Amino acid sequence: MIRRPTRSVSIGPFTIGSEHPIRVQSMTNTPPQNVAETMTQIRQLYEAQCEIIRLSIPNRQAILSLQKIQRQLQNDKIPIALVADVHFSPSIALACIPFAHKVRINPGNFNENFTAFTELIRSAKREGTAIRIGVNGGSLSKKILEKYGNGGEAMYQSTLPFLEIADAEGFNQMVLSFKASDVGATVTHHREILPKLDQRGFNFPLHLGLTEAGDGVYGRIKSAIAMGSLLLDGMGDTVRVSLTENPVQEIAVAYDILQACGKRFHRAEYIACPSCGRTQFDIQSVFAAIKEKTAHLVGIKIAVMGCMVNGLGEMGDADFGYVGAGPGKVNLYRRNQCVKTNIPEQNAVTELLKIIEASRIS
Ligand code: SF4
Known part of the structure; x- marks a missing residue:
């Protein structure tokens, strides 16, 4: 283009x-x-x-x-x-x-x-x-x-x-x-x-x-x-x-x-699945919380996926990922690497933010 x-x-x-x-x-x-x-x-x-x-x-x-x-x-x-x-x-x-x-x-x-x-x-x-x-x-x-x-x-x-x-x-x-x-x-x-x-x-x-x-x-x-x-x-x-x-x-x-259109970036970019019967956490509230905390991070892409069925494939080009791993559990990704597994849902947004922050400093 x-x-x-x-x-x-x-x-x-x-x-x-x-x-x-x-x-x-x-x-x-x-x-x-x-x-x-x-x-x-x-x-x-x-x-x-x-x-x-x-x-x-x-x-x-x-x-x-x-x-x-x-x-x-x-x-x-x-x-x-x-x-x-x-x-x-x-x-x-x-x-x-x-x-x-x-x-x-x-x-x-x-x-x-x-x-x-x-x-x-x-x-x-x-x-x-x-x-x-x-x-x-x-x-x-x-x-x-x-x-x-x-x-x-x-x-x-x-x-x-x-x-x-x-x-x-x-x-x-x-x-x-x-x-x-x-x-x-x-x-x-x-x-x-x-x-x-x-x-x-x-x-x-x-x-x-x-x-x-x-x-x-x-x-x-x-x-x-x-x-x-x-x-x-x-x-x-x-x-x-x-x-x-x-x-x-x-x-x-x-x-x-x-x-x-990928022409000018004014906030973080997101990929989020629509959720379905396989989603085992409240994806709408999690996605809203992640957006609220990260919108100012222009240039990064964050994926929020309900499960692993399509998860990794769909979020292939994301910088960070939040993926449902089972009832109340979440896996967190940096690029295609799973860096934290089975994090309790209530801590997962905070842990994702720590991973993002550490990557921005390093
Ligand atoms: S990623 Fe998983 S939970 Fe989300 S819509 Fe696809 S199959 Fe359903």
Whole structure:
């Protein structure tokens, strides 16, 4: 699984692209004119480890808010990348350039105003601001829809003139995104579009997201399938999980998707069997206790298995193992080696933690 090679793009405290960690993004949902409320949400997102925060800038008043928020983030030394999300108005996009690390425009809503886009690119180049060409399947221009329909080719053609202008202007701080609300369409479109852009030398970093995923378990499943498929294809340099919930909830989901795809690790990794009639201890409470004590150990993998029937085979690549050995008894493993046998169940979690701690010291 090779990561799609991209150029590097600087957005505030981060550089994104294939040489760098995949960054986690979210978007505020507070009224943009309410700076205090928006700052509170940005702080909550930052504490949840959001790295890139996007704000809607629908009008002139919101530009003033953006300016104040940029100043507060600088004063409070909060290392988060600030992105202005602009639709419809090239003049608003232009006005945001000095106050954001990146400005996102939607080519479908830019009304093919290529003169304004050239001005935007020149200003971005002067100020060191990145630009995201963020295509949404639901807001392609009428002309593109009539000519190419509503698929990957339409998204590709919608992006191309903007990238050609940026290229002609010698501007390479561009980011791409191609979003849709349908999981299958999102995956198919990316697989169609990105190779064509890369072939033309437009190998810019890619922001991944599934729009309107909804909420709860189903919203998370849809996001995980769409983004997971593309991440496993090697695509994606930033991710945003879009949930119809408090945006703070999006961050842990994004990190878990990255971890499940083996792309970025933010906590220990676990393998645990579902248990069955052979399990002779309370695996749910044991697993919960082990996770509580070890989640901070980024980079290690712990297996919790109900018995030996499939135990060793299934946990082959784990660093440590907790395996049921009989009624009330547990065997503990380091790699594939059984290092303690028949430990009474009530002591086994503590003994496992000792083995982990000793391995980390030695
Ligand atoms: S590892 Fe053992 S206890 Fe767990 S599900 Fe498999 S057979 Fe059942």
